Amino acid sequence: MKVLVIGSGGREHAIVWKLSQSPRVDKIYCCPGNAGIAEIAECVDISPKNFKALSDLARYEWIDLTVVGPEDPLAHGIVDHFEREGLRIVGPTRAAAQIEASKVFAKDFMRRYGIPTAEYRVFTSYLHAEEYIKMKGAPIVVKADGLAAGKGVVVAETVDEAIEALRRIMKERVFGDAGERVVVEEALTGEEASYLVFTDGETILPMVSSQDHKRVYDNDKGPNTGGMGAYSPAPVVTPEVETKIMERIMKPVIRGLRKEGLRYRGVLYAGLMIKDSEPYVLEFNCRFGDPETQPILMRMKSDLLETLMAIVEERLDRVALQWRPEASVCVVLASGGYPGSYEKGKVIEGLDEIKEMKDVVVFHAGTKYRDGRIVTSGGRVLGVTALGRDIREARERAYEAVKKIRFEGMHYRSDIGIKALNREAADIQ
Ligand code: AMP
Ligand code: GLY
Numbered sequence: 001m002k003v004l005v006i007g008s009g010g011r012e013h014a015i016v017w018k019l020s021q022s023p024r025v026d027k028i029y030c031c032p033g034n035a036g037i038a039e040i041a042e043c044v045d046i047s048p049k050n051f052k053a054l055s056d057l058a059r060y061e062w063i064d065l066t067v068v069g070p071e072d073p074l075a076h077g078i079v080d081h082f083e084r085e086g087l088r089i090v091g092p093t094r095a096a097a098q099i100e101a102s103k104v105f106a107k108d109f110m111r112r113y114g115i116p117t118a119e120y121r122v123f124t125s126y127l128h129a130e131e132y133i134k135m136k137g138a139p140i141v142v143k144a145d146g147l148a149a150g151k152g153v154v155v156a157e158t159v160d161e162a163i164e165a166l167r168r169i170m171k172e173r174v175f176g177d178a179g180e181r182v183v184v185e186e187a188l189t190g191e192e193a194s195y196l197v198f199t200d201g202e203t204i205l206p207m208v209s210s211q212d213h214k215r216v217y218d219n220d221k222g223p224n225t226g227g228m229g230a231y232s233p234a235p236v237v238t239p240e241v242e243t244k245i246m247e248r249i250m251k252p253v254i255r256g257l258r259k260e261g262l263r264y265r266g267v268l269y270a271g272l273m274i275k276d277s278e279p280y281v282l283e284f285n286c287r288f289g290d291p292e293t294q295p296i297l298m299r300m301k302s303d304l305l306e307t308l309m310a311i312v313e314e315r316l317d318r319v320a321l322q323w324r325p326e327a328s329v330c331v332v333l334a335s336g337g338y339p340g341s342y343e344k345g346k347v348i349e350g351l352d353e354i355k356e357m358k359d360v361v362v363f364h365a366g367t368k369y370r371d372g373r374i375v376t377s378g379g380r381v382l383g384v385t386a387l388g389r390d391i392r393e394a395r396e397r398a399y400e401a402v403k404k405i406r407f408e409g410m411h412y413r414s415d416i417g418i419k420a421l422n423r424e425a426a427d428i429q
Contacts, residue, residue, distance in 0.1 A: 003064065004054070005033075010380065013363040014385075017361065048068075049076070059087065070287065077094035091287070106284050114252065116249070122183055141153065142183075143183040150224065202317070205319065210231065211230060211292075225338065229291060230292045238277065244279055249272075250268070270284055298386075299328050301324050326387045327420075329395045331399065332380050333411075336409020336411060357400075359397060360385070365378055386398035
């Protein structure tokens with residue numbers, strides 16, 4: 001079979017890497033891809049925004065299945081477009097993708113189905129929102145309604161900070177139309193975890209739990225990024241918590257989407273806050289997470305292509321997923337200056353050495369070829385991912401590999417997985 005993967009990050013490299021292990025996959029295309037993906041797939045320089053060019057490629061190359069990495073094409077209806085063209089694609093329709101693309105939709109949906117989440121109000125008026133923030137006091141969370149590349153959420157420690165965020169979102173319109181409405185919500189405390197499932201709209205098959213690291217510096221300091229690393233499993237997601245996530249969140253959401261006539265076939269990702277073993281939803285994403293997908297797919301034993309085909313053919317009830325018992329850790333190597341401005345085109349050294357290492361895979365994010373060498377071309381450059389008997393061993397392997405890689409300005413967090421270690425130690429005591 002021929003498969004097309006849309007996107008160019010570490011998540012897409014992990015998807016392509018996993019698909020390439022399927023005996024049924026003959027050829028993989030990726031639009032636009034990166035230097036790492038180019039080693040196992042044919043990269044075609046088409047933007048994920050250009051639906052017409054993508055569906056033309058799928059038709060002319062006789063592609064059997066298309067898989068979408070990022071949220072943007074899903075929120076703009078790539079699934080609707082491909083299906084109109086009679087092409088097979090995994091992902092929610094534009095209407096169903098609102099679960100990620102509109103925070104107001106997601107919160108109101110959760111309220112309709114009694115799904116545990118922070119208490120909230122929706123505002124279209126700046127003045128009313130300001131009044132509400134003053135009345136509630138801090139800490140408080142202000143969220144732009146629409147997609148804002150992960151930057152539309154401010155967890156404010158003071159009322160002034162919340163009002164400043166509100167002003168930027170609603171008055172300055174720093175995220176454009178995404179700031180037409182805002183959600184103002186209660187700040188939750190606890191530990192975050194990511195929980196992803198495959199679904200064909202009826203059957204739900206969970207993946208292994210994971211946790212990402214959003215802040216740029218160690219000990220969760222500094223500004224938010226796209227994610228500086230992740231590990232799996234997340235010890236905070238105990239079997240008891242997992243049962244609650246499935247029963248109180250995943251099942252009612254999938255049932256609710258179906259009831260509202262929203263066709264959802266793909267991956268549903270719940271960003272959770274877990275407090276005293278009670279899970280609350282912070283957000284939904286309508287796709288695989290980045291960087292969570294890297295450690296998750298390292299642990300997946302089952303065939304990803306078979307799973308995705310079962311989703312589009314709505315026969316996921318006949319699939320049983322298998323996972324490796326080992327833990328995995330992914331450490332992101334970023335360009336100097338990221339998440340602020342950074343330079344591109346730095347030569348990356350040391351990648352060949354790692355190819356010899358067992359149970360370590362370097363997933364590329366912002367990389368490309370220049371004059372036969374691999375150079376940086378984005379903020380997040382590589383995701384060094386390792387398996388180990390437990391988080392401790394996976395961490396050691398990942399950081400051992402990290403030491404072999406060099407590029408000018410490279411920086412990374414040295415504490416990926418530490419929280420899980422501390423928890424393991426606390427459980428033993
Ligand atoms: P979101 O895009 O909604 O996931 O928000 C991004 C990040 O903001 C989350 O991963 C949390 O770290 C934080 N966050 C969002 N909502 C809340 C909340 N109600 N309470 C505390 N932190 C939150
Ligand atoms: N890791 C967060 C996300 O994929 O949205």
